[in-house]
Amino acid sequence: MFIGHYGPAVWDTQRGHGTPLVTLWQGFLAVQFVDIIWAVLVIMGIEGPGTNATGMPIFNIPWSHSLLTSLILAVFAGALFRVFKPSAGARGFWVIAALVFSHWVLDLIVHRPDLPLYPGSKMLFGFGFWNYPILAYILEMGLVFAGFLFWQKVTTAKHPKYDYALWIFFAVMAALQVYVILIPGLAVQAGTFDQQAGPQGAALGVTTLTIFFGMAAIVAWIEKGRPSKFSA
Numbered sequence: 001m002f003i004g005h006y007g008p009a010v011w012d013t014q015r016g017h018g019t020p021l022v023t024l025w026q027g028f029l030a031v032q033f034v035d036i037i038w039a040v041l042v043i044m045g046i047e048g049p050g051t052n053a054t055g056m057p058i059f060n061i062p063w064s065h066s067l068l069t070s071l072i073l074a075v076f077a078g079a080l081f082r083v084f085k086p087s088a089g090a091r092g093f094w095v096i097a098a099l100v101f102s103h104w105v106l107d108l109i110v111h112r113p114d115l116p117l118y119p120g121s122k123m124l125f126g127f128g129f130w131n132y133p134i135l136a137y138i139l140e141m142g143l144v145f146a147g148f149l150f151w152q153k154v155t156t157a158k159h160p161k162y163d164y165a166l167w168i169f170f171a172v173m174a175a176l177q178v179y180v181i182l183i184p185g186l187a188v189q190a191g192t193f194d195q196q197a198g199p200q201g202a203a204l205g206v207t208t209l210t211i212f213f214g215m216a217a218i219v220a221w222i223e224k225g226r227p228s229k230f231s232a
């Protein structure tokens with residue numbers, strides 16, 4: 001999953017009762033933490049795109065996306081959050097850990113089997129919903145749409161521009177999803193997919209990191225103009 005991961009990022013158990021425990025930009029980084037590690041490993045040449053025995057495109061992701069390491073990354077990120085934001089307490093730890101682990105759960109739905117139980121395990125998980133590119137697109141964008149709709153409801157725009165910005169940002173995300181996931185998915189279906197198209201190796205990792213941190217920065221700016229409706 002790509003853009004769909006951002007749906008759960010709006011989840012914050014304190015929202016509605018005061019200032020957010022986990023801000024949206026922090027949530028944006030948490031839900032993609034597993035893929036941020038992936039991008040770093042891609043730059044190092046340890047992980048990357050691959051193909052399975054039947055020639056279908058999958059990912060070579062033994063470290064970043066195994067069930068075991070995803071759980072470890074969730075605990076690590078939760079602990080890191082507590083160090084940098086002690087006021088968030090145990091609740092902050094659990095919210096971040098759950099957001100980080102949500103990545104694996106959502107990847108499980110769309111990936112073709114390539115998510116290992118533990119690094120090196122031959123047991124690979126993935127329900128392969130990406131084999132239905134249009135439906136998968138609707139699922140991913142639907143998750144983010146629902147998240148943004150909720151976020152719009154629990155925050156107030158200080159200025160109308162922060163309403164426009166939210167939905168323009170959504171449109172940009174929808175376009176990115178078309179380019180990065182839908183078009184390659186339709187090509188796989190048509191048998192015309194070219195693994196060598198687009199950035200490869202370190203360039204792929206750097207591009208991915210630029211997108212993730214760029215999106216977190218944009219949402220941080222929008223967030224500044226959208227305080228919680230319930231905060232004092």
Ligand SMILES: [Zn+2]
Pocket residue numbers: 001034035065103107
């Ligand atoms: Zn992933």
